[in-house]
Amino acid sequence: MRSEITDALVVGGGAAGMAAAVELDQQGFSVALIEREDELGGVLLQCIHNGFGLQEFNEELTGPEYAERWIETVKKSKIQVFTSSTLTEINLLERNLKECFIYSAVHGVLRFTTRTVVLAMGCRERxxxxxxxxxxxxxxxxxxxxxxxxxxxxxxxxxxxxxxxxxxxxxxxxxxxxxxxxxxxxxxxxxxxxxxxxxxxxxxxxxxxxxxxxxxxxxxxxxxxxxxxxxxxxxxxxxxxxxxxxxxxxxxxxxxxxGLIPENELSKQVGIELNPLTGGPMVDSMLMSNIEGVFAAGNVLHVHDLVDFVSAEARLAGQKAGAYLRGWRPKLEVQVKPGANVKYVNPTKVDPTGQSEIFLRPLIVSNHVSLTLSLDGTVIKRQKKAHVQPSEMIRIKVNSKIFDQHTLKGDTKIVVGLEEMD
Amino acid sequence: MPDQEQNQQYDVTVIGAGVVGASIARRLSAYQLRVALVEKEADVSFGTSKANSGIIHGGFHHEGSYLKTKLELQGNMMFDQLQRELHFPFKRCGILVAAMNEEELKAIQFLYHRGRENGSAGIELCSRERTLELEPKLSPDVVGGLYAPIGGIIEPYRFVFSLVESALRNGVELYRDFQVSRVERDGADDFYRIFDRQDRKILSRYVVNAAGLYADEVSQLFGAEEFQITPRKGEYYLLDRMTQACPSKVLFPVPNQVSKGMLVIPTVEGTVLVGPTAEEIRDKEDLSTSREKLDSIFDSARRMVPKVSTRDVITSFSGLRPVLEGDDFYIEVSKKAPRLIQAAGIQSPGLTAAPAIGEYVKDLLKKAGLPLQEKPDYQAEVPRVPRVRDRRPFDVDDLVRRNPAYGNIVCRCEEVSEAEIIEAIRRGHRTLDGIKFFTRSGMGRCQGGFCTAKIIEIIMRETGLPYHEISKRGKESRVFWRSL
Amino acid sequence: MAEKTATKDMVCIVCPIGCRLKVSQTGEEVRVEGNRCPRGEVYGREEILAPKRTVTATCTVISGRHRRLPVKTDAALPTEHIDSLLQEIYRLKIEAPVEAGQVLLENFKDTGVNLVAGRRIPN
CATH class of the missing domain: 3.50.50.60 (FAD/NAD(P)-binding domain)
Structure with a gap:
């Protein structure tokens, strides 16, 4: 059995996995990218219609084209790509190391020892x-x-x-x-x-x-x-x-x-705590799960409706996994909770000293809505939304400035709600 | 007799390749006989034998005067050796009947005495404490129980597949898609001429009617006894292996006047079955499931195991029990058609009794004049199919070294490799359902969402079948309309 | 005699609000109602006068690693040409290797629209 050591192992070579791997590679870490199909791209390869990439590339691409842009970037990197390879097991070792077993017709069984794992397995259909x-x-x-x-x-x-x-x-x-x-x-x-x-x-x-x-x-x-x-x-x-x-x-x-459900059988097997509202792992401001060094991004974390958001979220997971590898941890985290008319928020914690992005899934269809952010009961941000509906996820940016006048404690909470206006 | 007929001459033809027919055919394969096993479906075990509870019963449900009780207990005892020979998934996990009130306690005492009389080894009455210790998943409302340690669970189709494989290795010939539709006997010789719908013909001296739901129709074709098989439908729900409701033993409620109640059955593969209902119907093809009974089924199951939840359902299905008037098995030499053995009305505990039925029918054939001489080269054991799921990574590495296809995981939910799928195809399973039942690919939580396309690709590559002959389970169950 | 007025209900897809538009055409004159912004008017006018769609499909690819090559029009095509373009696409047989963006059909029916390969397929 072949044994390998790496800084980061990314599970899944679709939109999320490629973005996370590229980010980690650019930060100078060794990365193994594991994909079960015989080529990278994930479900994008069968989505031959267009409409992808407006946010990432500022143009409308088909799924295969969107995938190809990322595949080219991966090719130019030092990422070790293992296609036709299925990760079947993750075990937790001492000193926060992880042992991963990968089955492949090409490579036999591979045993990886890694410091971080980024879960990017996507979702499956109900x-x-x-x-x-x-x-x-x-x-x-x-x-x-x-x-x-x-x-x-x-x-x-x-x-x-x-x-x-x-x-x-x-x-x-x-x-x-x-x-x-x-x-x-x-x-x-x-x-x-x-x-x-x-x-x-x-x-x-x-x-x-x-x-x-x-x-x-x-x-x-x-x-x-x-x-x-x-x-x-x-x-x-x-x-x-x-x-x-x-x-x-x-x-x-x-x-x-x-409907789609995050593919979290592997996560459950490792003992990752799942969020019953999203079906994906509970993650902190670093998109890290309750298990040290295990991160999640893309549809495995919560089902997105735009691939551009998947890429962006996975890039963030890659950045944070890199920061983790360098020993960085947030000093304090603020909890984020869903308020009125919101099904879920993700992530469920933010770092008040940096820029954060929160995704939220509305529960209502409306053209007259005000999105409110409250900090321990005080409204600190209010934003008009021309239109909300459950099928369109909302992304909000949270600037560290909004926390300036507040004394933050360990149990400080942000509640994000959608108020319908008359 | 014309020469070309020589090729299709058999000493015995077994009609129906469910668990009963397969057990009989395998038993006969130990003797110097030419045996044909004919099945109307595209694969074996595609009738009642694929959709049932998969329980090896403990011999306390029926009175000892029934033939089926005798065969149930005999059959039960044969499974350990059968598993050593055939390697199908089987676990003697025990059966626990849970009494939820004082009245039910009385009922299980009755069952206990009947079990004792029948010879159910180790059967015991349990206090509430002991019951909960045996099965912590039971509701704390339980007041006592009956425990039959000889009871167990099995993957019924895998059992049938291995029986048929063993029979074929020992010379039995299998005819798939062979629906007996016409029978002739001219009296000039001792042969029945048996035709299927495409006019394929086989000749046989002896015939065993193990046609399950259609045993009545087959009997009629042979001019034998008239009887009627009524389908009794049972609906099941299958729960994901991640469920919190998986018990360690088969859990039976105590039946009452109003309802038989729902069982909670741990499958050998780690999933959970909830069911079955019991509904007399007319149509022998009606395997539909309903929605109306969902709530009552789950309410009933939750009474015993509170953690049973509809959220864990990955699929539902139904099976038809072949019910004959009189409620016992009908296994006899026909009084009207010479050299015909009837093996009809074999509903529960037919799966448990099947090995003993094989033995019993063999003896009946002998009584009817069939000479039996043991084969010196009979091979009881079939080679084991290595399964990636059951192995540790180090062993898988060895497998992959010998055959790289073991490293290609096709079904991610059940961790089935390409090598296992190829093996299924080589052993004659060429439909999606056949491959599913042989390998478990597509049986998991995604229900084939990811692997179906890959399996089709492998079938086409391995068999050379064109896309329009790829089917779910044979006949007109085609997967595709056309190619681009 | 007054000219006939044709009316069509549609949903504006310029932004997620999805205004319900009522677009009516009398001769050359087009009226758009129900839009919340000027972009909606442009959309409604175009949809009734000259609707166009980007077409995506697959065609046969020979001797490559795949059976099907995803293809798309490099601009939106007038809708009346979609069916004939699809027929043409399903007749195409392209030899691998194929490069992404490779032009497969040029200036289809003089519309200025090309059909291009949607991905790279090596030999």
Missing amino acids: NRGNVLIPGTRPAGVYTAGLAQRMVNIDGYIPGKEVVIVGSGDIGLIMARRMQWVGAKVHGVVEIQPYPSGLTRNISQCLHDFDIPLYLSHVVSRIHGIDRVEAVDITPLKNGVPDQSRTFRQKCDTLLLSV
């Missing part, structure tokens, strides 16, 4: 079992991301007559993709009263093709023995299915776009 759709179990039921891979990478079209459950962005993008490869999409069924994807995708992926969007509806049953033959669609009335208004839609394929 599936039929998670949302408990009743009915038969025929072929033709796929998560939207799997269908996207089948069409865009492998070149096989999973079906001809399609219904999509959930109006998440991958589902919407796949609606257009299926239309563009000659299939017919009969409708998108969304349990919420509002769409969960971006407005732009509703417009260009559904309206352009006259695809009906059934808000406040559920797929209540799947029919078909060997292959999907039809689904029952039921409207909700006061939040519960109104069976009397169920209608049947013939189709041979059901695509599910019903």
Whole structure:
């Protein structure tokens, strides 16, 4: 078994992993980047549509193009890249060292000893079992991301007559993709009263093709023995299915776009404390988990809707992991809590002496909202927001200046809320 | 008899490659016989044997006068040796029946006496304290229990796969996608001519009807006894291995007049099964699951194990029990069709009893005139398939050195390597479900979201099958519509 | 006789607010209602007079490490040409190696729009 030593080991070679690895490399640390597929890029490689990169590169790129920019940067670095390699186990050793086992057809089993680990494994799709759709179990039921891979990478079209459950962005993008490869999409069924994807995708992926969007509806049953033959669609009335208004839609394929969950099996195995609201690790102002030297960024930390935010967050994780390696720690941290109409905030701690960024996920759809930051009960910042909705994460910058007039203690708290105005 | 028919002549044909048919075929493979095993589905174990509780029962559920009770206890005792030979996942973890009130305490005393009479070794009544010590995941409201240490758990499809593999290694011939649809016997010889829907034909002197849900229809095709098999549906929910609700023993509630109650079953692979319901239906193909029963199923399970939660559900499925009037197994030499053995109505505890049924049917065949002579070169053991998941990194390094495909992890949730998938394909499993049941790839929390595309690629590469023949479980269950 | 008025409801996608626009066209004259800012008016006008979309798809790539090559138009294409462009894309067979940005179809239907490769595919 080959044994290696490194300053930092980054798990996952997608958008987050590459950004974190590049940052650590630029700070002069030795970095190993572990990727299970045979090339870097992660899920971006199957996202052939455009709309990526406006923040990072100031232009609109497709997923593969966005990935390629980062891959070029990685190539020019000293990062040791291990593709076709799966990290299966992390063990905690003495003096905060970590032992990582990596399985690979190319390299055999690798044993890495490292001072820091950056988790960047991304997320996975919720599936039929998670949302408990009743009915038969025929072929033709796929998560939207799997269908996207089948069409865009492998070149096989999973079906001809399609219904999509959930109006998440991958589902919407796949609606257009299926239309563009000659299939017919009969409708998108969304349990919420509002769409969960971006407005732009509703417009260009559904309206352009006259695809009906059934808000406040559920797929209540799947029919078909060997292959999907039809689904029952039921409207909700006061939040519960109104069976009397169920209608049947013939189709041979059901695509599910019903949410993403951070991939944290490895994190759980190491003993990382997870945030039940995000499904990702609880992290401090350094994006470090409760385990010394283990950091997290990107969709493994919380599910983002823009890859540009993933890159930015991972760059920060790389910076902080570098600072950690040099022995730096924040002197004092201020806790951040979600307030009114906010599902979660991330990270849950900030360093009051530096610039910080906080992501928050709204719980409401509104065009008249004021975002407020309160420090131990006193409002210290108020910002008008023209529009908020759950599918669009809000990023706020917190300047150290706002803490100037306050005496900070160990239990000082910031609460971030969204107040609806009349 | 025309020459071309010589090739399709068998001494015995076993119809149905579920756990019963597979056990019989394997048992017969120890003798100098030509045996065919025919299955209407694309792979073996695709009927009732793939969707059940996977419990090796403890012999206290039914009275000793039943044939099934006798076979259940005999079968139970055969599993240790079978596992040494066939290496399927099996654990004698014990069964605990939890009494939640005084009335239920009386009921388990009754079960205890019946278990004693039947010969359930080591069966005991437990105080509340002892019950909770045996199973700390139980609700503190429990008042006592019945413990059957001979009970256990098994991965039923893996058991069937290994039985069939052993049978094939010893010369049994397997016909997949062979749905018996016509039977002829002209009286000129002792052969049944058995046709499938594509008019494929095999000839057989003796026939065993182990067709499960369809045993009634098969019996009719042979002009044998008339009876009716009614499907009784059982729905299950599978919980992720991260659940806090995983018990160490199979947990049974005490059945009452209103409800049978839900079991909480730890699978050998670390996940948890909650179920099953019991619903008489008509359609033998109706494997649909419902939503209406979800709450009652989980309420019932939570009464015993409070930590059972719908949040941990990764999938749900249902299975159909082949129920015959009279409630016992029907395993006899047919009185109407010569040289036909009926093995019908084999619902619970059929999985437990299967090895003993193999023995029993072999004896019936002998009684019906089949000469049995042992094979000198019979091989009881099948080679073990190394699994990356069960090994430490140092051992995996050795495996990868011998075969690099062990280093390519295809299914991340269940940690299944490419080498294991290739092995499944080489052993004849060419559908997504077949590979899933053989390797566990796609059985974990992502339910194939990440690995399905890769597995399809491997199937196409290894078998040369075109994309339009890739299926979930054979027949019309095709995965793709067209290629770009 | 007065000219006919065609009306279309749409959602503005210039920013996340998503104003609901009512765009009506009478001859050459276009009226946009419901927009909160001037960008919305421009969007509504363009959507009714000359809607355009960036097209992304994949085409066959031969002897490379992959089966499919992602492709895109380097500018938004008038929507009436999308179907014929897609047909053309699915007929294309490109030999590896391919460089990102390589032009695969030039000046499609005289629109000035090119189809380019979306990634590098080595031999």
